[in-house]
Amino acid sequence: MSRRRGPAVPQLVGVSSGPRGAGADPPRPAHLTASNVRIEYRAPGTADSDITLAVDNANLELSRSDFVCIVGPSGCGKTTFLNAIAGFIPINGGTLQLDGSDIPGPGPDRAMVFQQASLLPWRSVLDNVTYGLELGRRMKRSQARDRARGLLDLVGLSGFADRYPAQLSGGMQQRVNLARALAVEPELLLLDEPFASIDAQTREVMQAELLRVCTAQDVTALFVTHDIAEAAFLADRVCVFSPRPGHIVREVAVPFERPRHQRLRRSPEFLALVDEIADVLYGGGAEAGPDAAAPEGDVH
Ligand SMILES: Nc1ncnc2c1ncn2[C@@H]1O[C@H](COP(=O)(O)OP(=O)(O)OP(=O)(O)O)[C@@H](O)[C@H]1O
Ligand SMILES: [Mg+2]
Structure with a gap:
């Protein structure tokens, strides 16, 4: 069996009071809770050595109405994590719960948006x-x-x-x-790089629209992206994944009020936040234990 490390509890950095008055509001109950989640791929009939450990010790908590983005190196397990939350694949360790109950499988309470629209x-x-x-x-x-x-x-x-x-x-x-x-x-909207194949200008418009729609419909969203500025524009919190096996090494709070306007992207505060997230992602902040697997690709 593969090694176990201690639980990797993400550290919250950045401005701690949330964009919607988290400092003043009472704490909201968790909607989604991931505790020490472990997900591995193994082809039927293959040896233990052929197991790919995609996610290990992943911890995340989402309250209702949260908009949380995940960024991380290519191949670190982001899609795998989302697929498990959607109920498409099982987990091999830890717990993954919605409103306190284990996720049973796919259900109408969750909807997934992929990179390709596939209409x-x-x-x-x-x-x-x-x-x-x-x-x-x-x-x-x-x-x-x-x-x-x-x-x-x-x-x-x-x-x-x-x-x-x-x-x-x-x-x-x-x-x-x-x-x-x-x-x-859906109670929880899961989005896996939904705007990755859209041109940069349309993408910025779509980001603002998505945020407007999620605010209007009071949707809870978990959004995976390689684009740090996209994450900073959309999220209440940005979770940075480690290289595979993926887990969240750092949560960065995003202090901007909604609605967010396009001009926010040009503000010094926004640019500083993007820098801060990039620092965590590209080095310095991200933990890399001696037994951590090498990243499988670059962050785009
Ligand atoms: N169906 C599968 N069978 C076996 N291994 C898989 C399968 N899907 C993903 N993997 C492996 O699991 C690891 C994590 O893959 P995943 O697709 O979750 O990464 P990702 O973070 O979404 O990457 P990207 O940013 O490139 O989309 C990779 O090593 C990948 O090769
Ligand atoms: Mg992916």
């Missing part, structure tokens, strides 16, 4: 958004369509309900994807 090409934009609601048979078709129209409005696509995915730009497709994920009213 159904034969369905209209509106019908893509209603798809999840039809699957769950949660409401009448007319109600589902009404909700989908409201969400398309929210993501700025009200005039595109009858178009087909191939008629939309990449950024528009990702907005449909977001509306589709929000349609099922």
